[in-house]
Amino acid sequence: MRTLTPADVTALERGFALLGAGGAGDTWACAMILRLQLRDVGLNVVGPADLPPDTWVVPVAYVGTPDILREKPPSGLEFATAVAGIARWSSRQPQAVLPAEGAGSNGIFALVAATGLRLPVVDADLCGRALPRLDQMSLSVLGQEPGPLALTDPTGRLVIVDGGDAASVERLVRALIPAAGGWAAVALQPLPAERLAEVGVQGTVERALALGRAHTASAGTSSTRSLAAALGARLLGQGQVLEVLRTGGAGVFGRGSISLTDRASGSIVRVEMENEYLVVLRDGAVVATTPDIICLVDGRTGQPVACEHVRSSLEVAVLQLAAAPFWMHEGRLEHVGPRAFGFPVDPVVEQGAE
Template sequence: MRITSADVPALERGVALLGSGGGGDTMTAAVLLRRLVTDGPEPEVLPVDALDPAAVVLPVGIVGATAAFTEKLPSGAEFATAVSAIERWTGDRADVLVSIEIGGLNGLMPLVVAGDLGLPCADADLSGRGLPRLDQLSIAATGRGLAPAAIAEPGGQVLVLAAGSDASVERGARAFLASSGGWAAMAFAPVPAGELPSCAVIGSVSAALELGRRVLAAGESPAADRLAEASGGRVLARGRVLEVSRHVGPGSHGSAGFGRGSATLTDHAGGALLRLEMENEYLLALRDGRPVASTPDVITVVDHRTGVPVPCDAIRAGLEVDVLQLAAAPFWTDPRRLPVLRPRAYGIDSDPVLAP
């Protein structure tokens, strides 16, 4: 499958929905991808089962403050530098790239990088949605490990985390970002293509593209049943946001956590109150105090009129929105991996509430 200019709007909408309120603004990444497919080679996305099992697959993505990405644009060398650093460290040359996260801008940027480097992308990713931490990626959840990992920031600094636990890679990356440009390109230890089905979410790029196509085809302000059919999920509420509160969430080892908050809206259908708990992504939905949806399912908020996803950092009182629940990738509902993304993994005292 080749990504063409006609595919970009649908892919952008699909990855924004799968961001679950996080993952970063997709607009800049979509501009870069559109320019690539217009002026250069169209990125190729290959099914995992079509890859040579021995092919070297390199996970890549952007980490850090994605808001800074739109203010401090990439030079184009960051990803190539990170990929080169991993290739030198491991002695393996990349044959294929794979995104670390399909939700948000990381659903688009690896395609731009693949076009620049002349490599194909695998139809897979390491998240299946938007995730806040590196130690939650699928390769960490299966025990494969993140190290070695290379970080290249826009100012030219490069850091290789040669070894260490997944938690230490996460801490090391955040410490590096705090003293650099706020965001950076990362490349992780290569994975043989034959092992991807056991440690990645397969088919996520084509699924995001198809999701975007269906939702865009539904048009603006679709009826609730039409929106549910187009998204393949269910509408939890349609209403006006009444209140948004924000605070710093609990951290670990004495450090502050990610930005936490909640948003409350009134469902026009029956007057019930729906409260969304969020930490970078929407994590839990409560209807009149009762949990009705949670991570690892994707809870996404869209503007009622335009259908454009509303990220956690942009939701505000007065917005008319629709709240959707999209089923998690089967990878995350496996009992062995569910603990990584269940609400209690974020410090929220609730059992998972998944789509029927």
């Protein structure tokens, strides 16, 4: 067990930002909330095996448009309302909190929710990186329906969604979000702790903390190659962004493409993105794909650059972090690989990923 303090928040913020692969929302505002909370109370991080097998663990996340959170920030009551709602509906009283998506602002928001509820947070999640859809969570990939789930909008309204397969629940939730004002806090049905060995992506909070500490120690003081080595990442290219093209996608998410010339080799590096960075090509050949975590960092400061903030003339480095081992098992890769996002290419994953 580890107890988090305000001194850990900067590392957590940077680590979850890296695991966001350019998506999952800005971590700054929610990190500020967490830092203030931890001044008053510590937060215990526990491994799934540290909990009694019958402990009820509730996965939480926010769903919606990240930019709207800046205009319509949370009051702090949304997660408590959603968790109370799913507890009543399921007749299961949560005793711990699990990040549904341990990346970006959702990684931090789960800690905010746990601190506010005075519950421990479990060192696991249901994604291992940023993923945009409910039907891509580990639970859904393993065949469990995501419902019942509770959504609370910024005004405090509570909606329970029950029944339906993962794809239909994803469509329904996306349809509800505009009426909710652009985002909602979500609490999934509580799970017994003994199931997390099967359905959880293990060690996500500790990975974020380790990545953030390595980033804090290296960014801005070393070369990008040294930063990549400190993070255990592969450097795929570095140079000034030549062009950013943003296009509409086939679904609810927009598509985009970033091009740069790698300063070391002269190769043209192209990064394809949707909500996250998903595919990297060098001189037309695919060299990296989701579920490996593709990050763009500022070439001067080392800070992660989100998809919505990348622009022409920005100096960036393209890094590749290994996917969580959970996704390397047979039958799982197809749900989070490039074809799951409409790219007609096979996955290229980092060998020996741990």
